[in-house]
Amino acid sequence: MDINGQAAIVTGGASGLGGATVDMLAEAGAKVTIFDMNADLGEAKASKAGGAFVQVDVTNGGNVEDAIATAERLHGTARILVNCAGIGPPAKVVDRDGIAASLDAFNAVVNVNLSGTFNVLSKFAAALHKAEPIGDTRGVIVNTASVAAYDGQIGQAAYAASKGGVVGMTLPVARELARYGIRVMTIAPGLFLTPLLETLSEEIRASLGAQVPFPSRLGDPSEFAQMVGAIIANPMLNGETIRLDGAIRMAPK
Numbered sequence: 001m002d003i004n005g006q007a008a009i010v011t012g013g014a015s016g017l018g019g020a021t022v023d024m025l026a027e028a029g030a031k032v033t034i035f036d037m038n039a040d041l042g043e044a045k046a047s048k049a050g051g052a053f054v055q056v057d058v059t060n061g062g063n064v065e066d067a068i069a070t071a072e073r074l075h076g077t078a079r080i081l082v083n084c085a086g087i088g089p090p091a092k093v094v095d096r097d098g099i100a101a102s103l104d105a106f107n108a109v110v111n112v113n114l115s116g117t118f119n120v121l122s123k124f125a126a127a128l129h130k131a132e133p134i135g136d137t138r139g140v141i142v143n144t145a146s147v148a149a150y151d152g153q154i155g156q157a158a159y160a161a162s163k164g165g166v167v168g169m170t171l172p173v174a175r176e177l178a179r180y181g182i183r184v185m186t187i188a189p190g191l192f193l194t195p196l197l198e199t200l201s202e203e204i205r206a207s208l209g210a211q212v213p214f215p216s217r218l219g220d221p222s223e224f225a226q227m228v229g230a231i232i233a234n235p236m237l238n239g240e241t242i243r244l245d246g247a248i249r250m251a252p253k
Contacts, residue, residue, distance in 0.1 A: 001079065001137055001232055004029030008080035009071055011058055011120055014041035016194040017144065018084030020221030021228050022049050028229065030080065033071035035064075035120070051075075058085045058116030064123045077131045079139040081124045082228055086113045086144065086162075088196075090155035106158040113162035117143050118169065121184070129180040138181040140232050143170065145188040145241060151250035163188070167241045174239030183238040185231045190245025192219040212246035219246065 008025045012018035013034035022045055025032050032051035036042040039055050046053035052074050054067040071078055087109055091101050121141050128139050145166040152160025166186055174184035191197070191208050197218065200208075209217040227244050231237050 001134065001140060001235070003080070003229065003232055005031075006080055007031045007033070007071065007075035007078040008082070009033050009035060009068070009078045009120075009124065010082045010084060011035040011056070011116075012083070012085035012144075014038045014045050014053075016084070016196075017189065017192060017221050017224045018082070019045055020225040021082050021084060022046075022051065024222070024225035024229055025080070025082075026050055031075035033067075033075060033078070035067055035085070058083075058120050059111050061119055061123070064120055068123055068127050072127065077128060078124065079128070079131075079134070080232060081121060081139070081141045083117045083120055083141070083143045085116055085120075088113075088156075088159040091158060092155050093157055101157070106161075109158035110162045110165070113159070114165040117166055121173065125177055125180070125182055128182060129177075133181050136181055137183065137235065139183075141173075141177075141182065141184045142228050142231055143184070143186040145186050147188050147190045147243060147245050147248065147250060149188055149241075150243075151248075153250055154253040170241055171239045178238070183231075183235070185237055185239070186241040187224065187227055187231075188241050188243045188245070189224055190219060190243070190248045190250075192221060192224060194221065211251075212248045215246055217246075219244065 008030040010018050010022050013022045014036035026049035034042050034046050034053045035056035042053040056067045057063050093101050146163040148160040149163040149167045170186045
């Protein structure tokens with residue numbers, strides 16, 4: 001699918017991997033709507049990209065439906081969805097005082113990262129599946145997992161479970177939406193220089209980057225966006241998760 005002229009939605013598009021994806025899509029000629037909770041960053045990013053911003057809670061079904069309808073009024077039927085919204089606070093199963101992890105905290109991570117991803121992609125597919133196809137395709141969905149889905153570290157039980165769920169649903173959702181000409185892919189990024197890592201010292205960032213076999217550095221969000229662009233462009237990419245990680249395999253901690 002040619003990105004130029006298409007309407008696109010990016011969740012978590014105000015910053016980080018989502019922000020870089022917004023920049024890539026806009027530069028390629030897409031009309032982008034950002035879904036994010038951070039209004040200040042989202043509006044600034046949308047203004048820079050010549051797109052639109054809608055404040056969206058990805059876990060709220062009605063909120064997402066309304067936001068997709070707003071995006072359609074602004075830019076027409078969206079053919080591209082990139083799900084980057086996510087959270088990842090660490091928590092051990094049993095803390096140093098012997099107290100069990102909070103189930104509410106565990107569920108909060110799964111709710112945003114897994115249920116939120118499904119919520120948006122299902123509402124997006126429902127809005128898209130009756131649109132006129134472009135050739136033999138109607139659109140593309142790209143979800144974001146993590147290498148933690150495979151190599152979860154100590155303290156990442158909730159995060160790894162949520163991202164493992166995103167990986168696990170990729171194939172069945174792709175199989176179901178194939179009848180409508182909608183492709184579904186997932187990217188599992190490794191260590192990338194997102195806003196969270198930018199708060200760390202240069203020494204710590206260099207140490208993290210050195211763990212990556214090659215290239216031995218943190219990934220740049222633009223490289224994630226480049227992979228999104230490649231997925232959109234290649235019609236045979238469907239139902240698969242791509243590790244984008246420089247060959248890293250995460251240690252236990």
